[in-house]
Amino acid sequence: MNTAFIGLDYIVDIMHPSGKIARSAAHAAERGVIANANQALALARERGWLSILVKVGFDASYADQPKQSPLFGRVHEFGALALGSAGTEFHPELHAELADLVIVKPRVSAFYATGLDAALRARKIERVVLAGVSSSWAVQSAARDAHDRNYQVVVLEAACAAASDAEHQASMALLGAIAKVVRFDELTGM
Numbered sequence: 001m002n003t004a005f006i007g008l009d010y011i012v013d014i015m016h017p018s019g020k021i022a023r024s025a026a027h028a029a030e031r032g033v034i035a036n037a038n039q040a041l042a043l044a045r046e047r048g049w050l051s052i053l054v055k056v057g058f059d060a061s062y063a064d065q066p067k068q069s070p071l072f073g074r075v076h077e078f079g080a081l082a083l084g085s086a087g088t089e090f091h092p093e094l095h096a097e098l099a100d101l102v103i104v105k106p107r108v109s110a111f112y113a114t115g116l117d118a119a120l121r122a123r124k125i126e127r128v129v130l131a132g133v134s135s136s137w138a139v140q141s142a143a144r145d146a147h148d149r150n151y152q153v154v155v156l157e158a159a160c161a162a163a164s165d166a167e168h169q170a171s172m173a174l175l176g177a178i179a180k181v182v183r184f185d186e187l188t189g190m
Contacts, residue, residue: 001152003190004125005044005051007037007159008110008132008142010094013080013087014056015133015161020080020087024133027168028161034093036159037131039184041098050123053090053099054110056138057083064106071108071137109141117149127152129187130179131159135171143179153179156187 013019015028028034044051058065060083062076075081081088083104090096105114120128128151132138139160146153155175162168172181182190 001127002123002125003044003047003049003127003129004120004123005040005049005129005131005156006110006116006142007041007051007053007094007099008130008138009056010034010037010053010091010096010133011055011057011088012091016091020078021075023163024161027164028133031158031161033133033159033161034091036156036184038093038095038098040129040131040156040159040187041095043188044129045098049129050101050120050125051099052101052103052116052119053094053096054103054105054114054116054132054138054142055088055090056105056107057081057088058106060084066107108137109145110138111142111145111149120151125151127154127190129154129156131156133161135160135162135168140171140175143175147178154187154190155179155181156184157181158184 015024017025067073103114128146143153
């Protein structure tokens, strides 16, 4: 089955201890999320899967920032998520060079106003393996959108994190209704 690995928001501002809005940094570090994402990127390369890294960001002027959003409306006050800044760089330990494609998204979903769906369709992708930070926002949003676009959705649980383990576990439980939530050893068997 044509498969793509999609890693979501492994950027400094969101999941590195120095990030400006890094609610998930401690949970991600505790779970070894970057090491697990690196394993997934390596597996994708080995298997010939399309590998995509997606990151959220706004123009440095914040002209495209949704100011009314409870999630993104104040990021300009912190200088967070400005494209071209250190905060929108990938986590320094992520092997981003293994990705075939990098996509910038302007909202929570990796599919909203991006070329993600077109890239997947161009490669005749049938199954997407999702992972990222946070489990409760980026991963859930991408999983729902992928599901509604008729992709088979797999979530690599070990490469996801949230603000807390309870939030992460609740997200994985919800995602089980529309996706196959797997451990890394299960992914290698696919």
